[in-house]
Amino acid sequence: MTRRLLLVGILCTVGFLAACAKYGANEPGSKYGYSGSERCKACHPQEFASWQDSWHSKIVRPKVGAMLQEAVEKWSSDGTTPGPTVGNVTGQPFVLADVEYVVGSRWKQRYLVKNSETGNLQFMNMQFNRGSGKWEKYGQKNDWNTQCASCHTTGYRITAYDDRAGKTLKSEFAELSVGCEACHGPGATHARTTKAKDIFNPADVDIQAQTRVCGYCHIRLENEKWKTAQGNPREDFPAPKVGETHMPWDDWTQWYPTEVVIPGVQKNHPFNAEYAGDLKGLFKTDTLATTNGVFEEAKHHQQYQGFIQSKHYQLGAISCNTCHSPHAGSGKEKKASKETCIVCHDSSYTVEKYMPNTGKTADNLFVRSHTFAKNPREGGPGASDMGPPNYYGD
Ligand code: HEC
Ligand code: HEC
Ligand code: HEC
Ligand code: HEC
Ligand code: HEC
Ligand code: HEC
Numbered sequence: 441m442t443r444r445l446l447l448v449g450i451l452c453t454v455g456f457l458a459a460c461a462k463y464g465a466n467e468p469g470s471k472y473g474y475s476g477s478e479r480c481k482a483c484h485p486q487e488f489a490s491w492q493d494s495w496h497s498k499i500v501r502p503k504v505g506a507m508l509q510e511a512v513e514k515w516s517s518d519g520t521t522p523g524p525t526v527g528n529v530t531g532q533p534f535v536l537a538d539v540e541y542v543v544g545s546r547w548k549q550r551y552l553v554k555n556s557e558t559g560n561l562q563f564m565n566m567q568f569n570r571g572s573g574k575w576e577k578y579g580q581k582n583d584w585n586t587q588c589a590s591c592h593t594t595g596y597r598i599t600a601y602d603d604r605a606g607k608t609l610k611s612e613f614a615e616l617s618v619g620c621e622a623c624h625g626p627g628a629t630h631a632r633t634t635k636a637k638d639i640f641n642p643a644d645v646d647i648q649a650q651t652r653v654c655g656y657c658h659i660r661l662e663n664e665k666w667k668t669a670q671g672n673p674r675e676d677f678p679a680p681k682v683g684e685t686h687m688p689w690d691d692w693t694q695w696y697p698t699e700v701v702i703p704g705v706q707k708n709h710p711f712n713a714e715y716a717g718d719l720k721g722l723f724k725t726d727t728l729a730t731t732n733g734v735f736e737e738a739k740h741h742q743q744y745q746g747f748i749q750s751k752h753y754q755l756g757a758i759s760c761n762t763c764h765s766p767h768a769g770s771g772k773e774k775k776a777s778k779e780t781c782i783v784c785h786d787s788s789y790t791v792e793k794y795m796p797n798t799g800k801t802a803d804n805l806f807v808r809s810h811t812f813a814k815n816p817r818e819g820g821p822g823a824s825d826m827g828p829p830n831y832y833g834d
Contacts, residue, residue, distance in 0.1 A: 472685065473626030474595045474614035480627065483634065487620070490768035495546055496618035499592045500584075503539050508549050509830040511568040512536070514575070521575045524564035527553050528581045529670065534564060541616075543584070543592065545829050547571070547740075548802040552584055558669045560585040570829060571805035571821060582668035585611050590676035590686065591657040591741070594619035595626065597685045598666065598678050606667040608674070623653055623688050623766060640688055642761065650759035653688045655744030658760075662719050665699035675718055704735070704745045711735040711749070724798060724817075734813040740801035746810035797822035 477497070481488040491497055498506070515523040515536050527534050534553045541552040541561065548569050555562035560583035567578040580587065586608040590596040595614030602609050614621065621627050623642060630638035642653045656677065663674040679686050680695050693705055703719060704711040712725045712735055722742060723735035737746045743760075752758040768774040781789045796819025797806035806820040 472595060472597075472614065473628045474621050475626075475628040475631045476615050477594075477619040477621070479631050480620045483631075484770075486770055486772075487767045490774050491620065491766065494767065496622075496766065498545065499617045500541055500543050500552075501616065503542050505831055505834050506542050506545065507539070507832045508542075508545055508568055508570065509832045510570075510573060511549055512832040514568075514573070518574045521566075523568075523575050524551055524566040526565050527555065527562045528565055528579060529555050529562040529583065530557055532556075539564070543588070545570075545831070546823060547805050547807075550578060550580075555583055558583055560669055567802070569802040569805065570826060572803050574803065576803050582670045582672055582674075586668040586670075587672075587675055589613060590678050592617065594622040595685050596678065598682050601666070601682050605671060607671050608666060608669050611678075618657070622657075625687050625689070626685075642688065645689065647753075647756055647759045649689065649691075650761055651744065651747065651753065652691065652693065654760040655748075656686060656688075656690075656692055658741055658743040659702065659705070659745060660719065660722055660739060660742045661700055661702045661705075662715075662717060663700050665696045673717070704748065711745075728815070728817055732813045732815055734811045736796075736809040736811050736813065736817070737799040737807070740799045740807045742799055743807075743810045746799075750810065750812040752812055795819075 477488065477491070511523070517523065525533060538553045539551045540554065543550040543552060548567050550567045551564040552561040553564060562583055563578060563580045565578060566575045568574075569576055584592075589611065593613035593616055596611065597613070598608055598611050600610035601607070614626075623640075625640040627639055642650050645653075659677075661675070661677060663677060665680075666674045666678050668674055677686070677692060677695070677700070679690075686692065693702070697706060701709050701715070701719065703709045703713070703715060703722060711723050712730070715722060722737070722739050723729070723745075724738050725735055729735045734749050737743070747753050747760070752762075763775065763777040763780040765772075765775045778791050781791065781794075791808070794812055794816050795808040795810065796816050798809040798817065798819055799807040801807055804821060806822050808822060809816070809819070
């Protein structure tokens with residue numbers, strides 16, 4: 441097999457829908473310039489292995505080897521509540537064998553089946569919560585491709601949009617889940633030339649720009665510019681023009697400001713205002729928060745909005761990467777974020793005390809606050825209160 445064919449093969453196993461034809465067949469020098477994470481492996485084995493180990497590589501996967509063992513066992517019932525039975529958009533019945541992809545697995549898992557009306561993927565009506573081991577109703581009535589995908593894939597773009605009806609008609613991406621090129625930009629040229637100038641390294645930009653690389657996805661917003669296939673406001677953040685992709689160096693805080701609401705990030709949308717829909721109650725605004733002057737995250741994927749309120753960020757010295765490495769590097773271990781506090785503080789500054797689990801992600805399960813409030817509140821249970829997941833068919 442030639443290298444090019446091998447590449448198409450690799451891309452076709454990780455990609456789906458139109459992705460194979462578009463990206464695989466044109467590489468190298470492909471239209472969009474993405475090569476896929478597999479291509480980086482040969483020259484950056486440590487970065488690759490440690491990334492593959494991380495959750496970024498796992499957010500959306502084909503079900504085999506990625507579906508929670510417990511969810512398979514409890515598919516018909518968890519003892520009190522029946523598992524998923526229908527697709528949320530079409531209302532048609534679906535069974536376990538119809539599940540094509542699973543979304544998540546660390547805190548909760550959701551199930552994707554075909555939507556025959558749009559050719560996209562729709563959600564089934566129940567999600568599995570790992571903390572409680574129970575099913576919970578999940579009502580998302582928009583296709584995954586047009587509601588979640590810019591945060592769960594690499595190289596996402598809208599390719600056809602109906603302006604009059606306000607609907608995303610077609611979209612594409614280079615790779616499922618958060619691949620190398622989500623944070624480094626399209627890498628096909630670099631993979632050929634191997635020159636540093638042909639690839640983006642977040643370490644080369646200032647603290648604010650570094651934090652925005654991560655903030656593009658670790659955020660909660662409401663998007664009226666782009667609507668889903670079903671005509672509702674999107675919760676993700678596609679680039680301002682049809683056919684364009686978000687680049688990790690983009691300053692998305694300036695994108696279509698009158699059509700997107702980004703609480704806490706835009707001056708006209710403060711942390712402590714009242715919001716509706718998916719943004720309802722997204723920050724703690726009680727007396728403790730008001731007294732502290734810091735509004736902790738009340739929902740998940742809001743780390744950027746928590747962190748920009750902290751002294752850490754405001755002093756301009758610390759970015760997400762100061763505590764998190766997305767991967768190991770040659771001669772460089774992946775940071776254990778819990779162990780970073782002691783570099784700058786005494787041992788009374790613990791993660792358990794100062795990063796309480798406040799952001800609700802599933803039934804009685806929360807993610808850590810990144811506001812670093814001086815008088816932190818008590819948190820609930822989180823990721824560190826559970827062992828790693830077991831997968832079916834691993
Ligand atoms: C054929 C080998 C090869 C492939 C494939 C390759 N790289 Fe590289 N990469 C290199 C070399 C060599 C360097 C060091 C360049 C230098 O220092 O001048 C490098 C450097 C880098 C850097 C650091 C740049 C900087 O400014 O310090 C990043 C980031 C990077 N590569 C990412 C990637 C990603 C992402 C992919 C896959 C899309 C990839 N590489 C594929 C060889 C490769
Ligand atoms: C394209 C979207 C996207 C970008 C960009 C992104 N993330 Fe994430 N991140 C995710 C998603 C989605 C998950 C959840 C993965 C899961 O649970 O399967 C995640 C999970 C994480 C986690 C928890 C799991 C783990 O593996 O440790 C950390 C920490 C994290 N991201 C940090 C970062 C940092 C730091 C950056 C910037 C350098 C960043 N992320 C950029 C989407 C993104
Ligand atoms: C703005 C970006 C963004 C959007 C939009 C988004 N997510 Fe996420 N999602 C994330 C990030 C980042 C994480 C991990 C961090 C966290 O949960 O705090 C995550 C976590 C998850 C998890 C938990 C992962 C695990 O391992 O347990 C699931 C499930 C999930 N998302 C599903 C969805 C679905 C379904 C949609 C669309 C309806 C969606 N997300 C929309 C960014 C996003
Ligand atoms: C979530 C974002 C993210 C993802 C995904 C990601 N990287 Fe990185 N990468 C970074 C950041 C941030 C740095 C800067 C590291 C630092 O500041 O210590 C970096 C640095 C690098 C470097 C420079 C040398 C080093 O290790 O610091 C290389 C090479 C690299 N990445 C390759 C890759 C490859 C290959 C993949 C996929 C297998 C990948 N990256 C996935 C964010 C990411
Ligand atoms: C790179 C150095 C560095 C690291 C690592 C670091 N901090 Fe800090 N932290 C600072 C600085 C600087 C300040 C601001 C001190 C000041 O206001 O005088 C600060 C302030 C704080 C505050 C007080 C905020 C306030 O409003 O006064 C808390 C709480 C905190 N850090 C917790 C943590 C925890 C928990 C960790 C580990 C997860 C951590 N820090 C890691 C440097 C660091
Ligand atoms: C001062 C250090 C520090 C900074 C800066 C920081 N984090 Fe974290 N983060 C942590 C620690 C510590 C944890 C908990 C890890 C653990 O339990 O092993 C964590 C956990 C997470 C998680 C997983 C959620 C959970 O409940 O475990 C995500 C996602 C995340 N961070 C994203 C980010 C993003 C995005 C940024 C920048 C906007 C950021 N972090 C900045 C220290 C930091």
